[in-house]
Amino acid sequence: MPDASVTSDEKTVSSEHHWWHRWFRLPGELREMGVVGINMRNARFLLPNNPRRLYELVDNKLRTKALAEEHGMNVAETYGVVRTPHDANKVDKMLNGNESFVIKPTRGSGGKGVLVIDGKNGKNFIKPSGAELTPGDLRNHVSNILAGLFSLGGKRDYALIEYRVCPAALLTAMSFQGAPDIRVVMLHGYPVMAMLRASTKESDGRSNLHQGAIGVGIDIATGITVRAIHHGNPVTTHPDLGIELIGVQIPEWDTILKMSVTCQEMTGLGYLGVDIMIDETKGPLMIEVNARPGLAIQMANGIGLMKRLEPVVEQHRLKPNADMHAKIAFSQHHFRAKLPPVRT
Amino acid sequence: MAVALLIAVGGGMAGYKSSKLGVPFWEGDQVNEWLVESRVSFLATGRDVKARLALPSIAVESGSGQESGSLDYHYNVEDDRGEYTAVWSSGAREDGQALYYRVRFKEGLNSGGEPIASVEKPKAPDVPKLPGSLGTAAQSIVTRAKNVAADPDSLFVALFEQINSGASSQEYLIVKRHYEKEGIANPNIAMGIDLLGLAGVPARPAYGVSLRDQNSGQIPVPLLEYYDGALWKVRNPANPSKILDGRELFVWHRGGGSLLDVDGGDNSRVTFTVVKDRIPLATLTDLRDSPLLVSTILALPAAERAVFRYIVLIPLGAFVVVLLRNIVGIATLGTFMPVLLALALLELPLVQGLVMFSVLVAAGLWFRFLLSRMNLLVVPRVAACVVIVTLLMMLMGVLSYQLGFSVGIKITLFPMIIIAWTLERMSLIWEEEGKRSAIVQVSGSVIVAVCAYHFMKVSQIQYWAFYFPEMLLILLAAILLIGRYTGYRLSELIRFKSFTNA
Numbered sequence: 001m002p003d004a005s006v007t008s009d010e011k012t013v014s015s016e017h018h019w020w021h022r023w024f025r026l027p028g029e030l031r032e033m034g035v036v037g038i039n040m041r042n043a044r045f046l047l048p049n050n051p052r053r054l055y056e057l058v059d060n061k062l063r064t065k066a067l068a069e070e071h072g073m074n075v076a077e078t079y080g081v082v083r084t085p086h087d088a089n090k091v092d093k094m095l096n097g098n099e100s101f102v103i104k105p106t107r108g109s110g111g112k113g114v115l116v117i118d119g120k121n122g123k124n125f126i127k128p129s130g131a132e133l134t135p136g137d138l139r140n141h142v143s144n145i146l147a148g149l150f151s152l153g154g155k156r157d158y159a160l161i162e163y164r165v166c167p168a169a170l171l172t173a174m175s176f177q178g179a180p181d182i183r184v185v186m187l188h189g190y191p192v193m194a195m196l197r198a199s200t201k202e203s204d205g206r207s208n209l210h211q212g213a214i215g216v217g218i219d220i221a222t223g224i225t226v227r228a229i230h231h232g233n234p235v236t237t238h239p240d241l242g243i244e245l246i247g248v249q250i251p252e253w254d255t256i257l258k259m260s261v262t263c264q265e266m267t268g269l270g271y272l273g274v275d276i277m278i279d280e281t282k283g284p285l286m287i288e289v290n291a292r293p294g295l296a297i298q299m300a301n302g303i304g305l306m307k308r309l310e311p312v313v314e315q316h317r318l319k320p321n322a323d324m325h326a327k328i329a330f331s332q333h334h335f336r337a338k339l340p341p342v343r344t
Numbered sequence: 345m346a347v348a349l350l351i352a353v354g355g356g357m358a359g360y361k362s363s364k365l366g367v368p369f370w371e372g373d374q375v376n377e378w379l380v381e382s383r384v385s386f387l388a389t390g391r392d393v394k395a396r397l398a399l400p401s402i403a404v405e406s407g408s409g410q411e412s413g414s415l416d417y418h419y420n421v422e423d424d425r426g427e428y429t430a431v432w433s434s435g436a437r438e439d440g441q442a443l444y445y446r447v448r449f450k451e452g453l454n455s456g457g458e459p460i461a462s463v464e465k466p467k468a469p470d471v472p473k474l475p476g477s478l479g480t481a482a483q484s485i486v487t488r489a490k491n492v493a494a495d496p497d498s499l500f501v502a503l504f505e506q507i508n509s510g511a512s513s514q515e516y517l518i519v520k521r522h523y524e525k526e527g528i529a530n531p532n533i534a535m536g537i538d539l540l541g542l543a544g545v546p547a548r549p550a551y552g553v554s555l556r557d558q559n560s561g562q563i564p565v566p567l568l569e570y571y572d573g574a575l576w577k578v579r580n581p582a583n584p585s586k587i588l589d590g591r592e593l594f595v596w597h598r599g600g601g602s603l604l605d606v607d608g609g610d611n612s613r614v615t616f617t618v619v620k621d622r623i624p625l626a627t628l629t630d631l632r633d634s635p636l637l638v639s640t641i642l643a644l645p646a647a648e649r650a651v652f653r654y655i656v657l658i659p660l661g662a663f664v665v666v667l668l669r670n671i672v673g674i675a676t677l678g679t680f681m682p683v684l685l686a687l688a689l690l691e692l693p694l695v696q697g698l699v700m701f702s703v704l705v706a707a708g709l710w711f712r713f714l715l716s717r718m719n720l721l722v723v724p725r726v727a728a729c730v731v732i733v734t735l736l737m738m739l740m741g742v743l744s745y746q747l748g749f750s751v752g753i754k755i756t757l758f759p760m761i762i763i764a765w766t767l768e769r770m771s772l773i774w775e776e777e778g779k780r781s782a783i784v785q786v787s788g789s790v791i792v793a794v795c796a797y798h799f800m801k802v803s804q805i806q807y808w809a810f811y812f813p814e815m816l817l818i819l820l821a822a823i824l825l826i827g828r829y830t831g832y833r834l835s836e837l838i839r840f841k842s843f844t845n846a
Contacts, residue, residue, distance in 0.1 A: 024837040035840050037832040039670060044830060112776055140719045147722035149772065211777060232842045302845055 034304025036295060041271075045187065045309065049270020050291050057267050058289040061106045061160055064267075071266045073259055074285050076277075081106070082159040088142045091161065092135075100164040103141065105150040105157045109290075111206055113150030115141055116164060116178075128177045128205055165277045165285060168251060174198045174216070176240045178205035182218070182250065182276045182284075184260040185293050185305070188316040189324070191260050191331045192308040194218040195300040196225060196250065201240045214238065215300030216245050219337040223253025226337045227302050234302070247340045256284050257331075261324045263289050273297075301337070308335055347821040354817030361812065369812075370804070380553055380594065381446045381617045383561075386609030388437035393417075393608040395443060398551075398597040399428040400456050404447075413444035427599055441609065449594075456595035459575035466546040466571050474538070478522055481515040486542045496545045496572040503539050504584035507532050530566040536581055537568065546571040550578050550598040553616045555591065561615045569598050619649060654687060656809040657800045659816050661686050664796040666826050673833030676789040677769055684762050685789065686796035694797065698790065700740065701763075705786065708733055708767045709774075716771065729764040 020026070030037075036045075058064055065075050079101060080094025095101060104114040117125045117133070124132040133141075142159045144150070151157040167179040174180055178199035185193045195215050199205050202212030209215050214235070217227040228235050228245040236246050250256070260274040263286060273293025278284050298305045311334055319326070362369040384397055399421065404410060412419050417432040432443050474482050485506070493499035506516055519539075523531035533549050540547040551564040567588075569578045578588060578598050588595065596616070597603045606612035661683035668674045676682055689697040711732045715725055737760070766786070774782040799805065808815050 021841060024841050025843065027832050027837065030832055030837065030840055030843070033843060033845055035832075035836075035843055037830075037836045038673075039833060040830045043828065136719075143719075143721060149722050208777075210781075232839070234842075234844070299840070299843060302843075304843075 030304075034306035034308075034310075035298060036305040036309070038295065040306075041295060045271040046292060049188070050272070054267060054269050055291050058269065058272070058291050059107055059109075061104070061108075061288060062158065064289055067266050068263070068286050071262050073262055074282060076102070076165055076285050076287065077163040079161045079163065082142050082146065082161065085143055085146055088139045088146070088159075091138065091142065094161055098163075100166075102162050102164050103138075103145070104160050104162070105145040106160050107148075107151035107155060107157050108145075111208060113141075113145055116205070118164070165287075166280045168278045168280050170248065170251065171196075171198075171278060173241070173243055174238060174245060174248070176200050176205075176238070178203075178207060179277055181207055181287060182256060182278070183290075183293065183297060184256065184274045184276065185272075185297055186260055186264045186274065187271050187309055187312045189261050189264040189322075190312045190315065190327045191220055191257055192312055192335065193297050193301055193303070193305060194220055194256075195297045198238065198245075200230070200238070209294075209296040209300075214245065215296055216248075217297075217301035217303075217337075218250060219335075219339060220257075221332040221336040222339065223250040223256070224248065224339055225250070226340055227300065229300050232299055251278060252284050254328075257328050258324065259284055259286055261327060265324070303337075347824050350817045350821040350824070354814045354821070357814040357817075358812045361814075377448050377450055377620070378555055378594070379446060379448045379619045380555075380596075381444060381619070382596070382614055383617065384432075384441075384443040384445075384604060384606070384612065384614050386441055386606045386612035388439060388441050388609045390436055390438050391608040392433070392435055393437045393441070393606070394431070394433045395607070395609070395612070396422075396605040397430045397432075397443075397445060397614060398601060398603050399430050399445070400447065400594065400596050401426055401428050404428045410445070410447040413446070414442075417443065427601075437608070456590075456598070459572075459577045461575055474519075474522070478519060481518045482539060482542055485513075485515050485519065486539055489539075490543055496540075496570060497577070499543055499545060500536075500540065500568075500570055500579060501584045504532075504536060504581045507535060508582065508584070532581055533566050533568055540570055548600040551596050551603050552578075552580070552588075553594045553596050553618060555594055555618055561617060563613075563615060564596060564603060565593065567595065567598075569600075653806070653810060654690075656813060656816070657687065657690070657806065658683060659819055660800050660805060660809060661796040663819050663823060664799050665792055666823055668792045668795060670826055670829060671833060673835030674788045674792055675785050676792050677766055677773075677785045678762075678789070681762055681766060682789045682792035682796055685793035686800060689793065689797045690800060694794070698794070701790070703740065704733065704736055704763060705766065705770070707736055708763065709771060711736075712767050712771045716775075722768075726764055726768050729767050730760055733760050733763050733767070 056063065057067060062081065065078065068075050079096065079098060080091070082088055082091065082094075099119045100117055102114065102116050105112070108114065115138075116128055117138075118128050119126045121132060124134055125138055126132055145157055145159040148156045165179055167175075171180045174196070175198035180196055180198040182194060182196050184191050195217050197207035197209065198214045198216060199207050200212050200214060204211070207213045209229075212231065214228055214230050216225045217229075218224070219226050225246055225248045230239060237244055256276055256278075259276060263274045264272060267289055269289070269291055271291075271293075273290040275287040275290065276284050277287050295305070312331075315322075315330055322330070358369075382397065384395055386395070399410075404421065412430060412432075414432055417434045419430065419432050422429045422431050430445050473479075485503075489499055489502045489506070493502045506513075507520065520531070520535060523535040526534070530549070537547045537549065547568055547570040550567040550569040552567045554562060554565050565580070567578055568581050569576055571577075576598070578595055580586065580588060580593065604612060604614045662680060664686075665676070665680060665682055669676065669679075685701065688701075691697075692700075708729065712725075712729055715728055715732075720728065766789075770782050770786055773785060
């Protein structure tokens with residue numbers, strides 16, 4: 001699949017096969033492909049564009065959600081916030097009859113401390129994997145969150161209880177348990193790259209690629225999936241479910257792009273990743289904003305981030321006051337991927 | 345720009361120090377001198393204070409530099425027919441007092457324990473009074489020793505070999521227990537003196553300093569001086585058959601009399617700090633007068649200076665961490681945990697240190713999982729981990745001592761809080777991301793720590809860090825440069841190995 005898509009004029013040293021590719025790539029090859037490393041991301045994109053004071057807006061999910069609602073964005077409904085160990089007993093009341101919900105730390109990162117509950121069995125709570133939790137287990141999880149176990153820098157934290165997203169059937173079919181989410185990476189408000197993260201048996205309901213989740217690259221222009229990787233290697237079908245991952249049209253793609261740009265406008269961060277889930281009934285919901293988005297997205301798309309970041313830097317220099325529509329149009333026009341044959 | 349400035353300032357100062365002040369730049373070029381610092385401390389009781397410390401005559405006479413440090417004390421050296429005493433006196437004082445006396449001498453100088461002729465023939469020793477059965481036991485020991493020993497030298501060796509060996513005859517045990525019960529500071533010495541006295545050999549205590557570099561706060565090594573009929577000889581009772589070696593031991597005080605007398609103070613004690621000084625005294629004096637502020641580290645008392653030996657190593661470790669994290673890309677648990685681990689490793693042999701660390705972490709992790717079942721809050725849980733780690737360390741110390749490894753005792757230097765936090769974070773990662781990433785991160789930390797250890801262990805680097813602290817500015821410049829490095833990390837070359845253009 002990758003070989004087929006390489007056209008003759010794109011053929012470069014890096015696409016030739018060398019014995020060392022089994023073990024590593026030369027820095028020159030990576031540079032040529034426009035791969036961005038951590039040092040590069042931090043020094044050229046994070047540090048200059050994301051002032052420290054803005055981090056608070058995105059590191060605290062309560063503030064991000066409030067901000068998003070002010071800007072008319074759809075977010076997962078908040079059932080309640082546990083602020084003191086005493087409140088931990090009131091979880092039942094906060095749930096107000098909802099049987100499925102998510103508990104997460106307001107300052108967590110990387111999905112740490114997120115507990116998903118699918119339903120109830122008598123007094124016990126059921127996780128998507130089918131495991132049961134007693135009310136005591138749940139309280140304990142909440143008190144761990146309050147003590148700052150999962151938060152950045154171990155600060156004391158609050159536990160957020162919110163609506164459990166019920167992902168669109170199209171997406172659930174692509175993921176083993178866990179709900180797939182869509183990550184859009186933005187620079188100066190231009191969507192530069194997007195991917196869908198689907199969990200596998202190995203990743204145990206999580207969507208971190210290094211834990212074995214699948215990254216599916218999405219064409220910015222159309223919202224159609226173009227490529228998928230598992231442990232860094234291209235795949236076309238889900239390893240557990242066998243379902244085709246390429247050529248899937250993500251629903252409401254325009255809304256997703258608009259939400260992403262709004263997230264950039266409301267936080268003021270120059271470089272960020274926006275995580276979005278698509279609910280069966282409520283449509284796209286903004287889940288969180290990440291001020292330090294990872295680099296695996298370029299593997300999922302098979303395109304070095306630099307090839308997209310540099311045109312954006314140039315465009316932003318030329319037109320610093322472009323509006324949302326202009327930005328989306330620019331990205332859709334310039335970052336159009338070579339589409340795979342549409343699935344029937 | 346800043347980098348160039350830092351390199352210029354750091355290199356310039358180092359160059360100036362090296363070329364103008366004559367501080368040797370390479371470790372091999374140095375003159376080795378021992379600096380022995382004695383520190384007399386006591387609690388003044390509010391009366392007039394007078395402290396007398398016996399001094400090594402050989403060092404005083406060879407004139408290789410001595411000095412004393414004390415605040416508002418009158419100080420002089422008393423010379424009594426070749427026996428020297430430092431005398432400090434002052435009016436009424438209260439609270440803790442510290443007096444310093446420093447002496448330097450060239451390495452390889454004689455130990456000061458050479459046989460010397462007596463000024464006058466010593467009186468026959470007083471026969472010690474030992475009650476009843478003790479006396480008989482002591483007498484029979486001496487008789488037996490005399491049978492196998494031809495002269496006082498061999499008698500000394502024979503007696504102390506018996507005293508030192510654990511399995512000796514019933515009589516030895518009885519006599520030994522008597523002296524241990526008396527509560528004397530050095531029962532073996534007191535017993536040896538009495539037994540030698542019974543045999544008609546005059547003997548008296550002497551004190552030495554063990555010449556090991558960076559040995560701070562050591563107590564005087566108890567020695568024994570005896571008269572063999574013509575000469576007074578000093579030997580170390582712990583190693584009776586060996587003639588004192590001037591490279592290992594320096595005799596601070598001999599000739600009877602007390603080492604330290606303090607009037608007007610309680611709890612007086614004297615400790616020694618030994619530093620191998622690599623800069624000749626003459627240069628050092630120049631350095632202290634020179635305007636180079638940084639070199640004032642050498643003006644500190646030796647005990648405080650010994651602390652800096654470790655402090656100046658920390659930036660070196662931090663540099664290794666920066667290098668390995670930002671250029672190589674090794675994941676570690678906690679940013680600077682490896683530096684502390686490396687510092688702890690410096691204290692004991694590397695392999696044992698690593699074994700200790702792994703055992704400690706493995707055992708601690710197991711207890712940590714037991715703890716997690718009890719659903720404790722975070723801070724109490726970490727505190728519980730600290731308690732458990734402490735107990736484990738004690739257990740390992742005792743166990744390894746019983747098994748005959750002395751390293752076990754030094755394990756206490758491992759930073760306990762760091763280990764407790766390592767356990768806490770490791771177990772969290774274990775639960776959150778699986779054991780693979782927990783083990784990867786801990787091994788990453790250990791690898792970085794071992795690299796930092798090897799870097800800090802290079803004696804040339806230690807030498808530069810200690811004698812040319814301004815070279816740290818060059819290190820700072822290197823760190824700044826790495827801070828601006830935007831290239832790939834080595835680990836990323838592997839991470840992106842299967843990257844293909846779509």
